[in-house]
Amino acid sequence: MNRLFFWGLWLGFILYAFILAPPDRPDTADLILRLSTGNWEGINPIVVALFNAMGIWPMVYAALALVDGHGQKLRAWPFVLVSFAVGAFALLPYLGLRQPNPSFGGPKGLRLLESRWLGAVLAAGAIALAAFALLKGDWPDFWQQWQTSRFIHVMSLDFCALWLLFPVLLKDDMARRELSQPWITAAVLALPLVGACLYLTLRPPLAEVSEAEGVATS
Numbered sequence: 001m002n003r004l005f006f007w008g009l010w011l012g013f014i015l016y017a018f019i020l021a022p023p024d025r026p027d028t029a030d031l032i033l034r035l036s037t038g039n040w041e042g043i044n045p046i047v048v049a050l051f052n053a054m055g056i057w058p059m060v061y062a063a064l065a066l067v068d069g070h071g072q073k074l075r076a077w078p079f080v081l082v083s084f085a086v087g088a089f090a091l092l093p094y095l096g097l098r099q100p101n102p103s104f105g106g107p108k109g110l111r112l113l114e115s116r117w118l119g120a121v122l123a124a125g126a127i128a129l130a131a132f133a134l135l136k137g138d139w140p141d142f143w144q145q146w147q148t149s150r151f152i153h154v155m156s157l158d159f160c161a162l163w164l165l166f167p168v169l170l171k172d173d174m175a176r177r178e179l180s181q182p183w184i185t186a187a188v189l190a191l192p193l194v195g196a197c198l199y200l201t202l203r204p205p206l207a208e209v210s211e212a213e214g215v216a217t218s
Helices: 002-020 028-037 045-071 077-086 088-097 116-136 139-148 150-176 183-190 194-202 207-217
Strands: none
Touching: 002 088, 002 150, 028 045, 028 150, 045 077, 045 088, 045 116, 045 139, 045 150, 045 194, 077 088, 088 150, 116 194, 139 150, 150 183, 150 194, 183 194
16 A cells, blocks of 8 residues: 555656646746856845755655665665755655565665765754745745746645655664654654655664664764
8 A cells, every 4th residue: 555655646646747736937947057157146045045955855864764775675776866956856766666665684885975064064054055945034925936937836735745654764763763652653754855864863772783884973
């Protein structure tokens, strides 16, 4: 049933993005170029924050999915790699193909993925982006753009999908670290993106990593 849900969601997401979402605007290519190069003058800070947040999400997912993939028949890294370009469109197929995996028996070369510094840097970036959007953003303008721009519309839905799907991998990651407190999932969901980054910062290390590479998580 879970597999059918994820595949159905993936197909529905694609159909919605290309059929039901607002049409492309003539300035979309120029907007993407300006967002990518840091030429943000005149762009709503909410759009800037959202675009950059979509660069943080794949790194957050990588810290869970690449560990999770060691216990799967398929590797997670191709899905994670493509997610840097298309977000949930790439990660939903992985969620549809994977099996529950509450244990870890993979190699110990996970220094970067297990580093608390990675989580801290991502959390600082997520908090800065949230503050930038909340304090500087023009919300009525963003709402108007959300209704008229396919790029901004789909990017917003992609963000929400990555936020709401995060507990799928979080559940098994917590089990691998012997965390059973249900409030953790609620706290992560209560703070979109920021909560996921803080989890990476505060989570205990995997036993296999802590024995050989404890320095990485200190």
